[in-house]
Amino acid sequence: MGQVLGHSMRVQTGFLTAMVLIFSAAGTAVAQTRTDCEKCMEVVEDVGVTGGAGAGAAAESRPREPDERVSADSGLPVTVEDAFVPSPGETEAQLHFFYDHQRSKVDEDKRFGHHLFTPEAEVEVGVAKGLSATLQANYSLGNAEEAKSGEAEAEVKWNFFQLRDLGPALSLSGAVSVPYGYSTGNTVDTTLTLFGSQPLGSGADAPFLHIDLSWIHTFNREEDSRANSFVGVLGVAVPVAESTAIVADVAHEQLEEKGRINNLIEVGVRQEVSGDITLGAGVGAGVGGSVTKFRALIGVQKSF
Numbered sequence: 001m002g003q004v005l006g007h008s009m010r011v012q013t014g015f016l017t018a019m020v021l022i023f024s025a026a027g028t029a030v031a032q033t034r035t036d037c038e039k040c041m042e043v044v045e046d047v048g049v050t051g052g053a054g055a056g057a058a059a060e061s062r063p064r065e066p067d068e069r070v071s072a073d074s075g076l077p078v079t080v081e082d083a084f085v086p087s088p089g090e091t092e093a094q095l096h097f098f099y100d101h102q103r104s105k106v107d108e109d110k111r112f113g114h115h116l117f118t119p120e121a122e123v124e125v126g127v128a129k130g131l132s133a134t135l136q137a138n139y140s141l142g143n144a145e146e147a148k149s150g151e152a153e154a155e156v157k158w159n160f161f162q163l164r165d166l167g168p169a170l171s172l173s174g175a176v177s178v179p180y181g182y183s184t185g186n187t188v189d190t191t192l193t194l195f196g197s198q199p200l201g202s203g204a205d206a207p208f209l210h211i212d213l214s215w216i217h218t219f220n221r222e223e224d225s226r227a228n229s230f231v232g233v234l235g236v237a238v239p240v241a242e243s244t245a246i247v248a249d250v251a252h253e254q255l256e257e258k259g260r261i262n263n264l265i266e267v268g269v270r271q272e273v274s275g276d277i278t279l280g281a282g283v284g285a286g287v288g289g290s291v292t293k294f295r296a297l298i299g300v301q302k303s304f
Contacts (some may be wrong), residue, residue, distance in 0.1 A: 018216060069195075091126070094299060096299040098118040119139065216230070247269070
C-alpha cells in the first residue's frame with residue numbers, strides 16, 4: 001500500500017511539475033509573440049506613414065520638436081521670437097536685460113539723457129497642446145525720457161501649425177499690456193502677432209528662419225501718439241556647435257510717438273548651458289533714423 005501511495009505521489013508531483021514547465025514555456029512563447037507583434041505593428045505604422053501614398057506621402061512627416069539652439073526669444077539673444085510654445089505642463093522662466101543708447105531729438109528736452117536700462121521678467125506656461133500663456137513685466141531706469149516707467153503684459157500664444165520637416169511652424173498671439181510708473185497716462189496696448197519659423201534644410205544642424213509681424217492698437221492715446229503701429233522682425237538662427245547658435249535679425253518698429261521709429265540690425269549668441277538652462281547675449285546698431293543708436297541684450301532661460 002505504501003508503495004502504491006508513494007508511486008501515486010510521485011506521479012502527481014511529476015504531473016504538476018510537467019504542467020508548470022508547460023505553462024512556463026507557453027507564457028514565454030506568448031510574451032515573445034506579443035513582443036514580436038508589437039514590433040511588427042510599429043513597422044506597419046512606419047510603412048503606412050512613409051509609404052502610404054508613395055513619395056508624396058513621405059513628404060508629409062510627423063510634427064517634430066525644435067532644436068533649442070535654433071529657437072529664439074526676445075532678449076535671447078536678439079529681438080526676433082520663434083513660433084514655438086512649451087509643451088503642456090512645461091514652464092519657461094526668463095530674465096532679460098536691455099541697454100539702449102538713444103539718439104538726440106531735434107526738439108529734445110534738456111532734462112533727459114540718452115541712456116535706458118530695462119530689466120524684464122517673463123514666465124511662459126504650456127497650458128495645452130500648441131497653447132501657452134505668458135506673464136511679463138519690465139521697468140526702465142536711466143536718464144532717457146522713457147525711464148522710471150514700465151509695462152505689465154499678459155499674452156496667449158497659439159501654435160496652430162506645428163513644425164514639420166518640409167513646412168513651417170506658425171503661431172498667432174494676442175496680448176494686452178498696461179503701462180505704469182512716471183508719466184505713463186492711461187493708455188492700454190493690444191497686440192496681435194503672427195510668428196513663423198521655417199527650417200532652411202534638413203537634419204539637426206539646419207539653420208532656421210524666423211519672422212514676426214505685429215499690429216499694436218493703443219487705447220486712450222495722447223494726441224501725439226499713434227493709434228496703430230506695426231513691427232516687423234526677420235531673423236535667422238545658425239547652429240555653429242553642439243550647444244551653440246548664432247542668431248541675427250533686422251527689426252523695424254514704429255514707436256508710440258508719431259514720427260519715431262527703430263530700425264535695428266542685431267546679432268547674438270544663444271548657448272545651451274545644460275538641458276534646462278539657456279543663455280543669450282547680443283548687440284544691435286540703429287540705422288536709417290532709428291531712435292535707438294546702440295542696443296545690448298542679455299538673457300537667461302530656465303525650463304521646468
